[in-house]
Amino acid sequence: xxxxxxxxxxxxxxxxxxxxxFSKGKLKILLMEYHATGWLALPGGFVKxxxxxxxAVKRGLFERTGLTDIYLEQFHTFGSMExxxxxxxKTILQANGHPVPDDYWMLDRFFSIGYYALxxxxxxxxxxxxxxxxxxxxxxxxxxxxxxxxxxxxxKALQTLRENLDRKLIGGNLLPERFTMNELQSVYExxxxxKLRRTSFxxxxxxxxxxxxxxxxxxxxxxxxxxLYSFKR
Amino acid sequence: xxxxxxxxxxxxxxxxxxxxxFSKGKLKILLMEYHATGWLALPGGFVKxxxxxxxAVKRGLFERTGLTDIYLEQFHTFGSMExxxxxxxKTILQANGHPVPDDYWMLDRFFSIGYYALxxxxxxxxxxxxxxxxxxxxxxxxxxxxxxxxxxxxxKALQTLRENLDRKLIGGNLLPERFTMNELQSVYExxxxxKLRRTSFxxxxxxxxxxxxxxxxxxxxxxxxxxLYSFKR
Numbered sequence: 001x002x003x004x005x006x007x008x009x010x011x012x013x014x015x016x017x018x019x020x021x022f023s024k025g026k027l028k029i030l031l032m033e034y035h036a037t038g039w040l041a042l043p044g045g046f047v048k049x050x051x052x053x054x055x056a057v058k059r060g061l062f063e064r065t066g067l068t069d070i071y072l073e074q075f076h077t078f079g080s081m082e083x084x085x086x087x088x089x090k091t092i093l094q095a096n097g098h099p100v101p102d103d104y105w106m107l108d109r110f111f112s113i114g115y116y117a118l119x120x121x122x123x124x125x126x127x128x129x130x131x132x133x134x135x136x137x138x139x140x141x142x143x144x145x146x147x148x149x150x151x152x153x154x155x156k157a158l159q160t161l162r163e164n165l166d167r168k169l170i171g172g173n174l175l176p177e178r179f180t181m182n183e184l185q186s187v188y189e190x191x192x193x194x195k196l197r198r199t200s201f202x203x204x205x206x207x208x209x210x211x212x213x214x215x216x217x218x219x220x221x222x223x224x225x226x227x228l229y230s231f232k233r
Numbered sequence: 234x235x236x237x238x239x240x241x242x243x244x245x246x247x248x249x250x251x252x253x254x255f256s257k258g259k260l261k262i263l264l265m266e267y268h269a270t271g272w273l274a275l276p277g278g279f280v281k282x283x284x285x286x287x288x289a290v291k292r293g294l295f296e297r298t299g300l301t302d303i304y305l306e307q308f309h310t311f312g313s314m315e316x317x318x319x320x321x322x323k324t325i326l327q328a329n330g331h332p333v334p335d336d337y338w339m340l341d342r343f344f345s346i347g348y349y350a351l352x353x354x355x356x357x358x359x360x361x362x363x364x365x366x367x368x369x370x371x372x373x374x375x376x377x378x379x380x381x382x383x384x385x386x387x388x389k390a391l392q393t394l395r396e397n398l399d400r401k402l403i404g405g406n407l408l409p410e411r412f413t414m415n416e417l418q419s420v421y422e423x424x425x426x427x428k429l430r431r432t433s434f435x436x437x438x439x440x441x442x443x444x445x446x447x448x449x450x451x452x453x454x455x456x457x458x459x460x461l462y463s464f465k466r
């Protein structure tokens with residue numbers, strides 16, 4: 001596969017996506033592993049010269065996950081000089097089997113616009129990009145080292161998500177459409193990285209007026225059946 | 234004054250600053266008026282090729298306000314195709330007395346990274362840039378029309394400031410170092426665009442544990458002297 005052609009893309013500008021999913025009580029994100037280096041990075045991409053920024057990010061997410069209707073939030077643009085590490089990028093490109101001229105556009109200084117997404121873990125159909133061997137879920141709690149400043153990007157995404165968690169979850173899809181209070185609490189706990197008290201969590205969430213209550217979830221032990229909730233739209 | 238030289242700056246990338254000040258019960262922002270057009274715009278600028286993004290924004294603010302120690306917060310990057318309006322930019326540059334070639338870099342599509350600042354209205358020493366006749370304070374409540382998408386940028390800055398106002402004000406300088414509860418309430422009211430009830434405002438703010446109480450402010454009517462507060466650091 002040929003290298004991306006600079007004439008198609010805005011120079012110096014990239015996006016990186018922190019794609020959150022939730023499964024078995026754990027918060028996870030998607031990481032790519034570059035060919036032959038073992039280096040892990042956030043999935044990202046470039047903006048075409050005639051493309052809206054948001055559409056570029058959606059295109060990138062679709063290519064990696066197969067999903068189209070994704071709740072995305074921009075959280076920060078990273079623009080320090082420290083980001084420029086042409087040697088790493090050169091190694092990545094060469095490991096892909098390409099001779100890389102010293103003035104190749106992908107070796108330049110890049111500004112990266114960070115987006116996060118909250119996805120339904122079950123619905124994702126993962127596809128690595130041309131420079132990667134794999135794309136897979138990794139637990140946020142035990143994240144391996146990432147290249148460039150991608151650790152910092154993940155921490156900033158998490159910080160944004162934690163601020164006003166009560167409002168941030170509403171548009172996303174970390175939970176099924178209808179969920180129990182226990183399921184919601186386990187998402188909160190995974191994102192905040194701490195255990196919460198059941199009674200005060202329930203009291204607080206109900207007081208926020210963001211949940212709609214539905215029928216009970218009947219299982220075997222019907223005398224203990226919990227209510228199902230959804231987010232108000 | 235010559236036009237900015239493209240070889241010095243990152244192409245396609247700008248920043249715009251929404252600089253808030255507070256005076257006589259009104260929230261205000263700084264706007265520039267371009268030469269000979271009457272067009273109003275946010276103060277902004279470009280990032281030098283070897284300059285950190287944050288330093289570029291601080292440099293721009295220093296040039297316009299004379300202030301160095303400014304609390305800045307990045308809030309959004311604007312990247313839609315609709316932003317590209319080369320004819321407006323061409324008119325602005327020509328009104329400055331320059332012939333502008335069609336391929337001049339400032340006519341390209343630009344991504345703009347939005348920052349807001351909360352300044353002490355009294356301390357600002359205003360200086361217009363090379364393309365502008367003036368820079369001045371305008372009331373947010375009765376803002377005139379701005380060029381490009383600058384109205385949208387202001388609204389997004391306001392929205393960010395309103396979300397979590399309790400936390401956002403702490404680093405800024407909209408108020409003197411020590412202030413009364415009434416003064417704080419009038420800042421809240423100006424930013425939120427609504428009147429608040431005095432007793433519930435006071436109760437809420439004290440419960441947030443973000444204020445430190447100091448001595449009373451003695452004026453003529455000492456039996457009514459209000460306490461002075463500062464934000465906890």
